[in-house]
Amino acid sequence: MAQKSNIEWTDSTVNFWWGCTKVGPGCDHCYAETWSKRTGDNIWGVGTSRRKIKGAVALLHKLDNGYSWWSADHEIAGYHQTSRRRVLIQSMSDLFDLEVPAEWFAEAWQTIERCARLHIQIVTKRISAVEKRLAAIGVTSWPQHAGLMITVCNQTEADRDIPRLLALKDKLGIPWVGLSMEPLLGPVNLTSISDGYMDGIPIVFDALKGASVTGHPHLDWIIVGGESGPGARPMNPDWARSLRDQCIAAEVPFFFKQWGEWVSALQVEGATAISAAPAASGRYAHPHRRRVHGGPLDGQCFEGLPENHHILRVGKKAAGRLLDGIEYNTIPRAFR
Template identity: 35%
Template sequence: MGEITAISWCDHTFNPVIGCMKVSPACDGCYAEALMDKRYGRVEWGAPGHGPGTRVRTSAGNWHQPIKWNKKALAEGTRPFVFCASLADVFDNQWDLEWRADLFDLIRATPNLVWLLLTKRPQNIVKMSEACGGLPSNAAIGTTVEDQARAINLFHLASAARDLAPAFTFASFEPLLGPVDPTRIVIHEGPARFDDWPEVTTGIVSFNALLGAPSINLPPLGWAITGGETDQGEHRARPTHPMWFRRLRDQCASAGIPYHHKQNGEWARHEVKSNGSLTGQVVVWPNARTDVRNANDGGGPGVDMDKVGKRRAGRLLDGVEHNARPQVAA
């Protein structure tokens, strides 16, 4: 499990635990649920109104795999990226307390690996890491941001980075379900501006001056990943407006943040063949063509999208493949 991965932004995947609970719109088409619950029946996936579900720890043999990867990396002088818990969430509060402690011990024992801890629960990172003796220095922390409402996760992520000093931080804008402007985040104290992304990367969150609250120094984001949604089981992928990808790509370029575009998803911009026939004639959801002109406020100009399939939609954004990663010394 995880020796070879098709995920373009990592070199290995490692799953210490299987099982999770849906907590946001990005979870609607969860591939882990489709695979481990619906297909194999390994666990019962949790969801609001249905309980937290179940969690199972993977085998000792699987837990030994990173030790082998670490030895190979040492011999080759490399620092491969390991996406941890693609079938779970490391900061899920339903984990047995010892599981996370054992995982952090494993991470510390494999210093030649760069561990990517991606969560939809960034508010849990600090307390759960401290309960395990602190975040390992070779662990990067990241969070999922699928729309503007979930941009608050970037604030929680930066706050955790300030307290824990991870290898770097990263955000997964996948599946991107609406336009996201990371420079504007609303938190419970009131309107705030997240200034990690402009040309001058200051790492400052400035509260509304009327509230009289002081600014808070926070570290900047270290990496951004974007991607469109794919079909999973009975769930049909929702389209992503190309402008949503472009805006994040351009903000990263302006701020000097590494940008990686994983995939366009199932949808591509509508085209007409040279003979006048339409592309994407197999589209069944929600119509043969979907106009996302007004899908979200600020979504950009109108554009018709055809559901053409993941392979055909590809990874190119305006004809360019984006594969950037943070630089980590061997």
């Protein structure tokens, strides 16, 4: 748990427990698992115990007591000195993990409900477990100071989980819902989400605008980011651009979190000089770091892009978070 978070779209994180089970391609390089291996904890996978974090309940209450908080390095569009602190719940685990004892979940949920002076941000990869988990502790409504996001990495996950998220938003009265599209692993069209069939006809709706036929409300926030850390997979710039353009057209807040480890060579200053084939050494020159070590992906091209659209592993810091020269930090109206 941390009072000050390095995650760009939140202020603080609180973890009631650590440990999880991988449930999709977005979990392949889970940093929380990597971290737990370093500490020697056996808290990953089905059938293993999670580690309860002492002091998490007290920490959330402490944050709630100092709810008004602002610092210059967190100044983003529409976020004021009087704004309430945003707290991400569970950055090292999943709040709706069914391996977690019901009493742990109940304690966490009751604490979240009580800390109503915060903006609570919940991200899950287990949207299908949310209602069941809440029902098991007798909860049928949603706290109005909390929002719910799901992780979506590709179109398959978008089609599978967005209709569930929007149905829950409607049913439980969730004030805002969003997508954490990190790591983004493929192109996603949010304006054309498949939602089963009606009278044998496929239903497709625009998740950024909602749909009158299905009765779905719309998404309120889209966060996009590439993968970082060991084994990180590159994000095609056009996937991010497309999501940005979809959000702008629908006037849905778009937050570009990071490129991750990889960038397109064309994004890097002086890239034309280095977008040719790698030197015999298998290394590329890089204007900021002088040398970038060649790896299995270095110098490869994204499918469908010009031949000189090489990708380079430059590291998360050097890759930064500018998309076509702009920092996208838009947040939902609920935070302002």
